[in-house]
Amino acid sequence: MRISSRGQYGIRALVVLAGRHGRGPTQVREIARVEDLSAKYLEQLLGRLRTGGLVRSVRGARGGYVLARDPVAITVREVLLLLEGSLAPVGCVDEGGTCGDAAGNACVAHPLWRGLHATVLGYLDSFTLADLVPVAAPVEAARAAVPAPAADELVTAATRG
């Protein structure tokens, strides 16, 4: 049940972009510096996100990456789907997955996995990039030295829902 570092890094990178949304492109190097990641590796991830339509790139001097949509309109589910490939816990609940025995009946645990998949997707759908930027106001720059107490509320709310 691991989210690979691709997913984690991708989320972190997009949160940075979300925090600067509307203020021009941000370079890979800058994101890598802020989040302390390998710039080369980040490049790969942003490439996937670009072909997936979540970010747009601006080439040339003073170029960089920009969110393709408002942070409020990008869910964590979308991001992870692009970077992780699939969020299905087992192959047989994925697209075109089969787990039937010879008679074509599904495996005994099929309902279990399907429910788990749905639960996970539902949870990840309830988070958008805007929910993850450290400060509440989307216009203000991130200067927060305080651990953002609103975050805990978010968790419990999402967990309950």
Added chain:
Amino acid sequence: MRISSRGQYGIRALVVLAGRHGRGPTQVREIARVEDLSAKYLEQLLGRLRTGGLVRSVRGARGGYVLARDPVAITVREVLLLLEGSLAPVGCVDEGGTCGDAAGNACVAHPLWRGLHATVLGYLDSFTLADLVPVAAPVEAARAAVPAPAADELVTAATRG
């Protein structure tokens, strides 16, 4: 977000044992035959489950494996925890996991992952082995040619909850 085949196989094996609970030990070979798995591989998994206290083994001729507890008292969460090692989606929400920056603050996505972890654990806790045996009556042998319509109800209920 994958459950490895260890977890899947383990669940399937234990469901077999659950279906025969109270009727003596079942050999690895028999489970492997019924579920069409590699017997040698299954041995390893059952070894883990044994040291984890979920099954007991009986050596010698006519030996095999038996559930250590009633199927109703074994949750899917326990099983997967033993076979998968940890169900934390990312390292930093695991036991002794750290993701703080230099200042010791948690990473921006921490609440996200923590909530996901809690959601998954809660879901997996709501399933026991007894919920997964194909027929409703625990005494009858599995002869069901019908796809068990109760399964769908289970899913939707679990998904909603």
Added chain:
DNA sequence: AGCAACTTGACCGAATCGGTGGGGAATCCG
């Protein structure tokens, strides 16, 4: 033109995964 920045794709070491093999050790049955 010249440089900054993205693009593409090969490559790499390590870890994990799914699975096999073989040699015990315990236990039952005759």
Added chain:
DNA sequence: CGGATTCCCCACCGATTCGGTCAAGTTGCT
């Protein structure tokens, strides 16, 4: 007792994935 049966343990293996690097090449701003 003696052999058959069954679990137990540990080493090993090929393939894949993961995280990450390197080395070109291309595009576009200034």
